[in-house]
Amino acid sequence: MRPVSITDLMSMARPNEELKEKLTAFLANSPDMCLQCARCTSGCTAFELLELKPHEVVALARLGFLEELVASSTIWDCALCLKCVERCPQRIGPAELLLALRNEACSRGLEIPEGFRSVLMTLMETGMAFPPRRRPARDGRSYGREEVGLPEVRMAPSEVALMALMELLGGA
Amino acid sequence: MSEAAVLVIGGGIAGIQAALDVADQGVKVYLLERTPSIGGHMAMLDKTFPTLDCSLCILTPKMVDVARHPNVELLTYCELLDIKRADKGFEVRVLKKARYVDESKCTGCGICMEKCPVRVPSEFDQGLGYRKAIYMPFPQAVPRKATIDPDHCLYLTRGKCRICEQLCPAKAIDFKQKDQEITLKVGAIIVATGFGLLGVEGLPEYGFLPSENVITHLQLERMLSSTGPTRGRIVRPSDGREPRSVVFLTCVGSRDERANPYCCRIGCSIAVKQALLLRERLGPKADICICFMDMRTYGRGLEEFYSRAREEGIRFIRGSPSDIRVLPDGSLRLTAFDQATGKLLELRADLVVLVVGITPPEGLRELASLLKIPVGPDGFLLEAHPKLRPSETPITGIFLAGACQGPKDIAETTAHASAAAMKAASMLSKGYMVGEPFVAVVDEARCRGCGRCEEVCEFKAVEVVEDGGRLVAQVNEALCRGCGSCAVRCPTGAINIRNFTGQQMLAQAAVAAR
Numbered sequence: 001m002r003p004v005s006i007t008d009l010m011s012m013a014r015p016n017e018e019l020k021e022k023l024t025a026f027l028a029n030s031p032d033m034c035l036q037c038a039r040c041t042s043g044c045t046a047f048e049l050l051e052l053k054p055h056e057v058v059a060l061a062r063l064g065f066l067e068e069l070v071a072s073s074t075i076w077d078c079a080l081c082l083k084c085v086e087r088c089p090q091r092i093g094p095a096e097l098l099l100a101l102r103n104e105a106c107s108r109g110l111e112i113p114e115g116f117r118s119v120l121m122t123l124m125e126t127g128m129a130f131p132p133r134r135r136p137a138r139d140g141r142s143y144g145r146e147e148v149g150l151p152e153v154r155m156a157p158s159e160v161a162l163m164a165l166m167e168l169l170g171g172a
Numbered sequence: 173m174s175e176a177a178v179l180v181i182g183g184g185i186a187g188i189q190a191a192l193d194v195a196d197q198g199v200k201v202y203l204l205e206r207t208p209s210i211g212g213h214m215a216m217l218d219k220t221f222p223t224l225d226c227s228l229c230i231l232t233p234k235m236v237d238v239a240r241h242p243n244v245e246l247l248t249y250c251e252l253l254d255i256k257r258a259d260k261g262f263e264v265r266v267l268k269k270a271r272y273v274d275e276s277k278c279t280g281c282g283i284c285m286e287k288c289p290v291r292v293p294s295e296f297d298q299g300l301g302y303r304k305a306i307y308m309p310f311p312q313a314v315p316r317k318a319t320i321d322p323d324h325c326l327y328l329t330r331g332k333c334r335i336c337e338q339l340c341p342a343k344a345i346d347f348k349q350k351d352q353e354i355t356l357k358v359g360a361i362i363v364a365t366g367f368g369l370l371g372v373e374g375l376p377e378y379g380f381l382p383s384e385n386v387i388t389h390l391q392l393e394r395m396l397s398s399t400g401p402t403r404g405r406i407v408r409p410s411d412g413r414e415p416r417s418v419v420f421l422t423c424v425g426s427r428d429e430r431a432n433p434y435c436c437r438i439g440c441s442i443a444v445k446q447a448l449l450l451r452e453r454l455g456p457k458a459d460i461c462i463c464f465m466d467m468r469t470y471g472r473g474l475e476e477f478y479s480r481a482r483e484e485g486i487r488f489i490r491g492s493p494s495d496i497r498v499l500p501d502g503s504l505r506l507t508a509f510d511q512a513t514g515k516l517l518e519l520r521a522d523l524v525v526l527v528v529g530i531t532p533p534e535g536l537r538e539l540a541s542l543l544k545i546p547v548g549p550d551g552f553l554l555e556a557h558p559k560l561r562p563s564e565t566p567i568t569g570i571f572l573a574g575a576c577q578g579p580k581d582i583a584e585t586t587a588h589a590s591a592a593a594m595k596a597a598s599m600l601s602k603g604y605m606v607g608e609p610f611v612a613v614v615d616e617a618r619c620r621g622c623g624r625c626e627e628v629c630e631f632k633a634v635e636v637v638e639d640g641g642r643l644v645a646q647v648n649e650a651l652c653r654g655c656g657s658c659a660v661r662c663p664t665g666a667i668n669i670r671n672f673t674g675q676q677m678l679a680q681a682a683v684a685a686r
Binding site: 006010060 | 484513517520
């Protein structure tokens, strides 16, 4: 690890180089490559929701100020539309960085928003993020799968599959 | 037909390139250099961007080529005294300063430099190392001849010592040598005086820092060089330890209304280059940080170079530090506002490198007034046309090469110098000149031969002659630059600029005011 010679004079925080290495290892390109063009923010679908804008998230990660990002609500507000990943001229992909930050927050057992928790529960119970529902058609009427001749979906996940998934995600 | 010789003023890469290109066309060249060796700033560099070529490895072959060229006469350790317009060109007086060493005998063995007891801070090493009172500025100096510094030599200042004289195996030391004056006749002059570096004394945020650990980029360049004062080792000047963190400050005095309002063009690329070289020398553990206003690594291969620096973990912070404080252990504390994160950062550095701005070289204004060529508002010499005649001046026979016309990198400098050489050589080989139509004309009926026009003419283009028993002014159209001084001075209105007469101006004014 290189010596850290930077201090944030407002919070007296020091960059966390180890965490930076861990969280950016799977990105196509390191946030070090960011030129701060802010194209990610200019086209961001969730712009109005975000306290920290995508380019600011990358800038903080670049300097190694990741602790405040892991604890930030911003990382949960991203809609994961992946426009920023497609359009980043340096192939950094802020959305992927946000995913890495979410994973870190989860593995630390930090509070996650209620919406995500309910999706998670459905997943555990049914094996799906969203259970099959009746959908409206052009004629204005709603149809279920069986009415249009689609086979029934098996709802409960197998014990084996659930265990495999848990293992993949690294525990509870 | 002009005098068939060219004077090149300045022996840096611009002057060397221009001299070689003129000489290759069969024209005699005098290459004038005020220091003991040619080479200029390029000789001080360790590596060049973006290819990281060893600077001296690509420069020294050219230095040797120019010194050995049959058409080139090297005039090193010489000062320009005076330039006069002679009818077919210029008459140049040059002061050949005494080296106190017979150049025809000196073999450059270096024994004198080893034994000389006087140590002087080396100009070439930017004050980081020492040279002796008898010295060659650097090991690859051309000509490879020793020079005695008369201000520091014990014999020349106090009448004692003479060790070099006793030890010189070639008996080359000659304390009786005197400064000599040489007169040259040339048809064209190429100005290639290069650039200077800004002093930071006038900038309160950088000046007056009581620390040796704040150095300029040129000092770092000398430290990086394997022939430099530290043999390529990177150290903190205060204690000789290897720095673990280095902060670069770009735009020091550049883009600054208090110093140089213009961009130095090469500072960003220099910072990126030096940061990469430091990464190589100090290893992956060193924290290297570049604080910048804008990163202007323009040009071929330079954006990729900047990318490489980011890949190699060089920190880039958009925000210029303001407070620099020296800590008790000799390291430095800087505060910088990072615009990307909106954080006020404190940076701790063992070494701070100032990428200082580029200025016109010392004495350029005096040279310009001697040559009667215009100077731009930035203090650099002004070209005849900013797009189409970049290496010519408005004065026929005087050409510009390299950074004396404005900041340039090495590639731009050599291209500019080759262009100046081509222009000078083609002017001489043509044997005639194409003048501008806007020259002074004399209405002989009105002229009473008072000679005031002759007095004010900067270019010696007007002369009062006897014609049919009376005195009358005569204009040499080849020398006249159409400046209009004579027309203003003439008491009878007898002398006017062709197509710019008072009547024409009044008529234009009348239409404009209609």
